[in-house]
Amino acid sequence: MSGETVRITLDAIDTKAETKAVSKAGGNIGAVVTFSGICRADEKGEKISALHLEHYPGMAEKEIESHVEKAKQRWPLLAASVVHRVGRIEPGEIIVFVATASAHREAAFQAAEFIMDYLKTSAPFWKRTEGGGREAWVDASEKDEDALERWK
Amino acid sequence: MSGETVRITLDAIDTKAETKAVSKAGGNIGAVVTFSGICRADEKGEKISALHLEHYPGMAEKEIESHVEKAKQRWPLLAASVVHRVGRIEPGEIIVFVATASAHREAAFQAAEFIMDYLKTSAPFWKRTEGGGREAWVDASEKDEDALERWK
């Protein structure tokens, strides 16, 4: 695979630049899939004014890289990029961005979903909500654990 | 669903503008998935200098719209956009772009794949290759027909 990026950043994610880097990674790319995980304006029905994202430096990158590596072993990827934001993120802003490139669409779709499913459950990031008069840590979702079943 | 676009165009596709339109469609968007189908530099092992895309005006839009509609019935989509290019397209350029938005990632991923799988097999577009000393119509792929099985 020619292009592979895993990055954690405090800054807004430039999806255009990230997508371009993946699309132009070389090889015979015929399909590029991107996923943007966006901060919603409410969490479990309560309005929030922002999310605060905390991570375990070093381990977060390592976990994501290991799942990008596993995706490369399962599908013929030509490039992949994962950028995760930390710090304060307002509704409408992107929390995580994944881009995958392959010769054909199935591999690109599957790899992006695989990377996201594992990122959600195994990469050490934690969300705290701001607003609604209180701050609270977001609970992990059982649905996210269940999503892993199909990759087993 | 607030935003829904189906468009066929002779011009290069502005993926940033399309993605933004879908991402900002309103509602409680938490996930945006995009797919870009890119013109490869070779087709079945032979180098090409371009693809020529022909379509059945009227029917092409209608077919895509009907599958966007079916996707909306199956998944809680908040927005969807499909732009398909026709005319001469060079390697590296985007042939088709799909963007889907939903509250959660699974719906956005599934709907984008569903729309692409049906677009490939039922939307009246045809590819002719240019280059390699000869021009030839691209054969339909059985793999594309097989991809529909999981939606049935």
Next chain:
Amino acid sequence: MKIVYFAWLRERLDKAEEDVELPSSVETIGDVMQWLKTRGEEYELAFDNPKVIRAAIDKTHVRPEAKIAGASEIAFFPPMTGG
């Protein structure tokens, strides 16, 4: 009846569309294909293998057994290769 052709069918027939007077015995899409084959060598060649030809009536996919009564536009084309 207006008939339209796409991709290599259009090329082999050297026309994108034509208006034809169909005999009343022609009732289905399959009949139309059979009838077109009697119209000359280029048609015979183009419709030689009906399995690789798809059809639409008024911009909706149909099977060879579909009735053409009430149609205003019939289309023939190869399997689609967009996206």
Next chain:
Amino acid sequence: MKIVYFAWLRERLDKAEEDVELPSSVETIGDVMQWLKTRGEEYELAFDNPKVIRAAIDKTHVRPEAKIAGASEIAFFPPMTGG
């Protein structure tokens, strides 16, 4: 041994990391959690329900039965909620 805490564990203990001298009887991650609970009320509260606590040794996920021999950094944190 360096121990690091994240999210609400960090908040409840009011510390992001600490260096501790573990007794030799503490051999597994589960033992570390049990031992930490003896260190005061805030630890007892934080480690009250071990099922909702995940652990890592040297930045790799481990289960409670994992041996800590050779570790240089142990981490405790709630289930992850990134992405």
